[in-house]
Amino acid sequence: MAQEDQELLSRMANGDQSALDEFYRQYEGRVYRFIRSKLNDSFDAADVLNEVMFEVWRSAGRFEGRSAVSTWVLGIAHHKAIDRIRRRKPGESVELDPELAEDETPNPAETLSAAQNAEQVRTCVDQLSEAHRSVVHLAFFEDLPYGEIASIVGCPEGTVKTRMFHAKKALMKCLAGLKEMGLL
Amino acid sequence: MVENGKKDEDLDLLLPWYVNGSLSAEETKAVEAYLEDNPHARDEVELLSALRGQVKEETIENSPGELGLKRLRREISLSEKQDAAPAESGTVVTIASWWRPLAVAACLAVVIQAGFMVDLTRDAGDEVGTAGGEIAYAPPVLQVTFAPTATEQDIREVLQSAGTSIASGPTAIGVYGLRLLGGDTSDAQIDAALTKLQARGDVVTFAERN
Structure with missing residues (x-):
């Protein structure tokens, strides 16, 4: 698959639009889902x-093979989505306060039942x-x-x-809160 | 406790990747040894597995699919034409999203206008009479997207000249369904309308049969 993806990029670099079609059909769903998870819109x-696929078309010749093609494409998607978020008006998205999330993290066993409820997990992930x-x-x-993941989002592995550690704590706290409110 | 040179807190940080199965053999071994002695970590693994299951199963609306590909091809083609053309202004138009507010404004204008058009054109024959004497509106036979820079007046003129009106939309990616005015939905009539719409590439960026 990796070799085939690289061949598609080589063909695109030579202006072959059928390679773009193939590439788009292969990655569109995955890339869209990743962007959608970041933007909620x-x-x-x-x-x-x-924008991402346009960039892939323009930059196909510059792909150096230092990472998997999927990592490269998701990296472009990450940066494009971040650009979009920065252009949005401040305060548009309501995000969970990390300070609050750190406070008194519930026991994992107690939040397990909440984590099995799809709707509530989605609510908490969205926050x-x-x-x-x-x-x-x-x-x-x-x-x-x-x-x-570190390559895609452009930060050290430790970060x-x-x-992920903070996300997990925030999710546990959110799920426990929903459970306490009787929403589960 | 230290397992294979890793502290408990380091191993805690690896648990999500133990759950998704992407750790190296050495890391997996260290985490498994840690889990044996740590019931709290085992609970965390169970919780993380449940969360992963929900994230994987989450359903979202469909991606743009083939319509998105058509839009991409169109924009690439436009960009290549601009690149090939003599540099009139010395600038290259990029596919930025400054157009969204314009597109939203155009969409709103079109929707408002469509409301007027339905009233104004009812006598023009976009209604289909039924045997029971009820009135039903013809379904959309074409789908289009409009240029971000198109004004409400541009869109009105194009729709009227093609003998169409808006029947549905916009979708999340800005696609409108059009019906033919006059009640004749023969292939020839649809093709004629399509040709007229496609001829106005400055206003209609994409048009095809529904």
Whole structure:
């Protein structure tokens, strides 16, 4: 697969649009889902997906093979999505306060039943900061190793691990809160 | 406690990647040894597995799919034409998203206008009479997207000249469904309308049969 992806990029670099079609069909769903997890807005996500694929088309010749093609594409998606978030008005997204999330983390066994409720998990994931949501998505939806996630989001491996740690604590606290309110 | 040179807190940080199965053999061995002696960590693994299961199963709306690919091809083609053309202004138009506010404004204008058009064109024959004497509106036979820079007046003129009106939309990616005015939905009529829409590439960026 990796070899085939690189061949697609080589063909794209030579202006072969059928290679772009193939590449798009292969990656579009995955890239869209990643962007959507960061932006929480389907219109913006479709827009950013278009920007990402456009960038892939323009930069295909510059791919050096130092990472997997999927890592490279998701990295572009990460940066494009961050650009979009920065252009949004401040205060548009409501994110869980990390300070609050750190306070008195519930016991994992107590929040397990809450974590089995899809709707509540989604509610809590949506409240995470963009950085935490990205790591959760890449680790749990894409099943990527922490090293690859670090390449995608452009930070040290230690930061990826810490973000995941804080995300987990925030999710546990949120789920426990919903349980306490009788929403589960 | 130290296992294979890693402290408990280091091993705690690895638990999500133990759950997704992406740790190295050495790390996996260290985490498994840690789990044997640590019931709290085992509870965390169970919780993380449940969270991973929910994240994987989460359903979201469909991605843009083939419509997104058509949009991409169109923008690449436009960009290549601009690159190939003599540098009139010395600038290259990038596919930035400054157009969104314009697009939203255009969409709103179109929707408002569509409301007027439905009223104004009812006598023009976009209604389909039924045997029971009820009135039903013809379904969309074409789908289009409009240029971000198109004004409400541009869109109105194009729709009227093609003998169409808006029947549905916009979707999340800005696609509108169009119906034919006049009640004739023959292939020839649809093709004629499509040709007129496609001829106005400055206003209609994408048009095809529904």
